[in-house]
Amino acid sequence: MNNNMLSKVSFGLAVLATACGYGAMSTNERVAQLEQKMDCVYMDVPLSMCGCEVTAQTCGARLANARPEIKQSGCSCPGWFVSVDAIYWHPKVGGTEFAYTDNSPQLLREPIQNAGEGLAISGRVKDIDFDWDWGFKVGAGYNFQHDGWDVFAQYTRLDSGDSSSTSPGRNSIVVPLKASAGITNPNGQAGNVGSFLFAQGAKSQFNVDYDRIDLEMGRHFFVSQKLSLRPFIGLTAAWVDLSQKTRYVGGVAFDNNLGLGENTVKVTDQSDFKGLGPRMGFNTKWKLGYDFSIYGDLSLAFLYGHYDVSHKESYSLLSANRVSLDADMNRFTPNSTIGLGVAYDTYLNDDQQHIGIKFGYENHYLWGANQMLKPDDSTFWRYERIGEDVSFHGLTLEVRLDF
Numbered sequence: 001m002n003n004n005m006l007s008k009v010s011f012g013l014a015v016l017a018t019a020c021g022y023g024a025m026s027t028n029e030r031v032a033q034l035e036q037k038m039d040c041v042y043m044d045v046p047l048s049m050c051g052c053e054v055t056a057q058t059c060g061a062r063l064a065n066a067r068p069e070i071k072q073s074g075c076s077c078p079g080w081f082v083s084v085d086a087i088y089w090h091p092k093v094g095g096t097e098f099a100y101t102d103n104s105p106q107l108l109r110e111p112i113q114n115a116g117e118g119l120a121i122s123g124r125v126k127d128i129d130f131d132w133d134w135g136f137k138v139g140a141g142y143n144f145q146h147d148g149w150d151v152f153a154q155y156t157r158l159d160s161g162d163s164s165s166t167s168p169g170r171n172s173i174v175v176p177l178k179a180s181a182g183i184t185n186p187n188g189q190a191g192n193v194g195s196f197l198f199a200q201g202a203k204s205q206f207n208v209d210y211d212r213i214d215l216e217m218g219r220h221f222f223v224s225q226k227l228s229l230r231p232f233i234g235l236t237a238a239w240v241d242l243s244q245k246t247r248y249v250g251g252v253a254f255d256n257n258l259g260l261g262e263n264t265v266k267v268t269d270q271s272d273f274k275g276l277g278p279r280m281g282f283n284t285k286w287k288l289g290y291d292f293s294i295y296g297d298l299s300l301a302f303l304y305g306h307y308d309v310s311h312k313e314s315y316s317l318l319s320a321n322r323v324s325l326d327a328d329m330n331r332f333t334p335n336s337t338i339g340l341g342v343a344y345d346t347y348l349n350d351d352q353q354h355i356g357i358k359f360g361y362e363n364h365y366l367w368g369a370n371q372m373l374k375p376d377d378s379t380f381w382r383y384e385r386i387g388e389d390v391s392f393h394g395l396t397l398e399v400r401l402d403f
Contacts (some may be wrong), residue, residue, distance in 0.1 A: 031079065065148040066285070067220040068354035068402045073337035078143040081354075081402040083154070085137035087362070088395045091160045091208045094388025095370050096128035098164075098246045100200040103172040123175075126166040128206040128244075132394060133160040136211075143402070149219050150278050152232075156212040158392060165203035173198040176247045178267040180375045183321055184260070196315075199260055200250025209241040210364075210392060214279065226287040236279040236301040238335065240369050240390060242271045263317040268310075269372040275333055276303020291346050295358060297339035303330050303366075311373040311383065325383065327373055334367045339396065354402035363393040 070079055073267065101123040143150045168174050175198055184196040218232030248265040261388035281299025288294065313323035341360010348355060369390035376382035 056309065064222045064371075065220065066222045066230070067143055067148065067150060067346075069351075069400050070354055071348075071351045079130045079144045079403060081141050081143065081400060082137040083137070083398055083400040085139075085396055085398040087135040087137060087156075087158065087397075088132055089135060089158055089160075089362075089392045090132045090394050091130045091210075092389075092393070093098060093128065093130070093206065093242065093370055094390070095372060095374070095386035096204070096206055096244065097125050098127070098178050098204040098244070099166055099174050099176055099199075100125040101166060101168050101172055102175055102198075103169065123172070125177075126164055126202070126204075128162055128164050128204060130160055130162045130206075130208070133158065135159070137396075137398070147219065148221065149217060151215075151217045153216075155211070156214075158210040159208075160210075160339065161205065161207035163203065163205040165201070167201045173251070174200060174202050174248070176202065176246075176248050176265070178204075178244075178269070178374065179248060179265050179313055180323065180381060181344075182381060183265055183315050183323065184318070185321070186318065196260070196265060196387075198250075199248040199265070200249055202246065202248050204244060204246040204288075205240070206244045208390075209239070212364075213237045216279065217337045219252065220283070222348070224242040228287075230283040231280075232239045232282065232299075233278070233280045235275045236303065236335070238274070238301075238303055238305075238366070240273045240366060242269075242370055242372065242390070244269045245370065263315065266314050266316075268312040269374075270308070270310045271370055271372045272308040273305055273333065273369055275303035277301055277303040277305075277332075279335075281337070285343065291344055293343045293345070295339070295341055295343045295360065297337070299337045301335040301337075302332055303335055304330070306330050307371045309371050309385075318352050323381075325373060327383075327385070329371070329373070331368075333369055336363075336365045341396075350402075354400075356398075356400040356402075358396070358398040358400075360396060361393070362396040363391065365389065365391045 002321045068081070072333050103122045121138045135156070137154055137156045139152060139154035141150055141152035166174055176196065180198060181195040181197055201222050214234060214236050216232040216234030218230045220228060220230035244267075246267040248267075248268075249260055249263075251260045279299055279301035281297065286294040286296075307330070309327040309329070311323065311325045311327070315321040339360055341358055343356060343358045345354065345356045347353065368387050370386050370388040372386045373383045374386055376384045
């Protein structure tokens, strides 16, 4: 009986060990399969987007293509697209101040009797406040079959300019900010004799030319059912040409301070930048329904280029009194662009063409793009760079056609 019981126990242990071994093998297999699925999400990839003949199963996270897909022979195909933009922008340029009015110029008009008299200055600085101007963009691109990539090139053009003038009221003067005090000195030397410290009128004209070429490659895909993202990288070439011409007139001479009378002092400043550099950013679309969406765009570029800078002064009474300085240099200029607005997308001709319309606000900002020179001290021939920023902002209307 003892032998029979021992046999039964041995058989039970053998069955239990076999079951545990089998269960362990099944668990290992399941863990291996789970690890494989964690490393690889299965998706169907068409081997021929236009032919639609075969479909293969491969690995990779599925981020559905969000770009407009037109049809040829009933299937989605890559193709060309073009865009045209009308822009209505407002330039902003730092460092355009050319004069200020002094409504209490006792220091220049009367002898000082007591210490501290005539030191008060009360007036207003005059600069250039640009108007809104029209410009345009034109672009063309191609949607590749390879992983849904696309390339896009766009040209931007804006030409703007404005002028401002000032004249003093009664018992006030115009103090120049662009011209050196020694430009009117009959001896050609800076100092207090014959110094140009005031005028009776000033006028300044400022012109801005902005040209830009963007070349980028990106991929537009859905990150959720209602949100799509298009990251991109590329290159940007930019030309920012700034020029300012200022003219000072009038003023009656007294003591050692020279009045211009019917003569003029003219100042011409120029700062032209041309640069090239890498650019990266992303475009987003937030679907609202009924083919409408909100879009948001952001990009950053680091442009390295050349500044062509010059400063010229002349005095009409003494033709030999002239200043002509060149201050060219090379440097980096960061640039950012943002856009925000609403978009509408629809298809035509049985999905064989796509039309997209976008309308919103846009801003281009260039750090330190104004490198003009200005006098640093009224009694010495010293100059320093302005080093101010340049920006463009306003409304943009875009129409895009995929075909």
